[in-house]
Amino acid sequence: MQTVILAAGQGTRLRPLSESIPKPMLPVAGRPIAAHVADAAVAGGADELIFVTGYMGEVVEEHFGERYRDVPVSYATQEQQLGTAHAVAAAREHIEEEFAVLNGDNLYDPESIVELFADGPGIGVFEVENPSNYGVLSVDDGRVTDIVEKPTDPPTNLANAGVYLFPAEARAHLDVPMSERGEHELTDVLARVIENHDVTPVELHRWMDVGRPWELLEANELLLGEQRREIGGDVADDATVEGAVVIEEGAKIESGVTIEGPAYVGAGSTIGPNAYVRGATLLEGDVHVGQAVEVKNSVIMRGTNVPHLSYVGDSVLGRDVNFGAGTNVANLRHDDGEVKLTVKGERISTGRRKFGVVAGHGAKTGINTSLSPGVTLSCGATTEPGESVTRDR
Incomplete structure (x- = not known):
């Protein structure tokens, strides 16, 4: 055929x-x-x-x-x-x-x-x-x-x-x-x-x-939920790995880390120490999730760095993104409504009560940046230290 x-x-x-x-x-x-x-x-x-x-x-x-x-x-x-x-x-x-x-x-x-x-x-x-x-x-x-x-x-x-x-x-x-x-x-x-x-x-x-970006998130939620557990990387003795988690050879899970599946950790990625990964998360490969970072229900593409003291939830980060220390993604509106995202110049509903941000390839945030629900950072976009970003950039 x-x-x-x-x-x-x-x-x-x-x-x-x-x-x-x-x-x-x-x-x-x-x-x-x-x-x-x-x-x-x-x-x-x-x-x-x-x-x-x-x-x-x-x-x-x-x-x-x-x-x-x-x-x-x-x-x-x-x-x-x-x-x-x-x-x-x-x-x-x-x-x-x-x-x-x-x-x-x-x-x-x-x-x-x-x-x-x-x-x-x-x-x-x-x-x-x-x-x-x-x-x-x-x-x-x-x-x-x-x-x-x-x-x-x-x-x-x-x-x-x-x-x-x-x-x-x-x-x-x-x-x-x-x-x-x-x-x-x-x-x-x-x-x-x-x-x-x-x-x-x-x-x-x-x-x-x-x-659309939130459908990439949904696709990962679906297929990660069907995968079988496979631990091939280097996992610290005091790390906790629960559920349907795939850790590829060449990945490293450091001390104090907790991973609650379904999750996929690609080769060359490092997590920790003391980081928390949960809820249908994909780390594509060569991703760094650092000290005391929490990543929830997100897609993080190859080469991206979330080094320490940050929170990323219900988001899609492109390749070679760098989040400065203390970057926090908001993923819930105060009015509890569906989060909207810009698609081809038009703000449309994602149909999701929880959705964070989309960061284009090479985007960078300064330390202590906060990102509002539904914000899109274009490829190579930057933020200032301590900035609160409420609009696409």
Whole structure:
């Protein structure tokens, strides 16, 4: 089974985190999102992975190389992001048979992908509460009969999850007209397949589109909660490690540290002494969490330093961030309302009562800085010692 993984987008809703890391390569449970997608494809029986890259495609290629889990890997470049059908068309020269398509920035459960790959042509669907916000499938006698984009009167609550198994002949149908949204869309390819084939809807048990910073947090909460305990690093005798915690070889847990899982501590990271890590926290690798620091339910990316006497809660810190001593993140509004965050210039609700900050790569805070809920620090941003930051910077 040839499997096309779409990994070309810029991920503008994830800025500043996606400014120097392609969206599919952002970390979830110790690995890039796209690696979890590739794992699901391999579990389903993929015998070739074809990554469609664009924005910072070299990062994807460097990670996956020529083989991934003993499966050969090929690459195609989408020079302009003009829609999903346009992306798959960029890989057309590699496609020779029945083929699957998965989004490189979505999380799927492998069991459902196995089911989809075994019974094609097919499409992954997910039951949603508000189907009017999605492409919605019409189904009759176990077969897909139609797909309608964001209908006012949805025929079902089955949303298109963006994972497909196409017959080989669909390769010839990829040059579809541009839609009203200004994109060449795979749903138009699907419509042509429906005319000539029985298309099976396969309901996914998991589908998560990691499109905004708090969804990266949610993705880590989900997958860290499923991991098994594995202690491989150097753990001090008087440190306490409880629950589903992964500590990679090369990580060091110093005296007096408490880690309450689920948590993932990447290679080269050091925690402590006397630090407290809890609540679905990812330390990607080469992270320093220092003396008397508390980190709760956060994603802290590679090379970041939270040296001592600081608190980070429900936050996402990019790579090579440095928090000065005594930096404290507030993660709860006084009115107990949902925290808002800026996405593409608009303040929108995260849907979360507790959410801290997003710090772009290379951001730095002065000592005793306080950061209000929903603040975004842009890449390379700085704060003054003792400053209270209430607005994006």
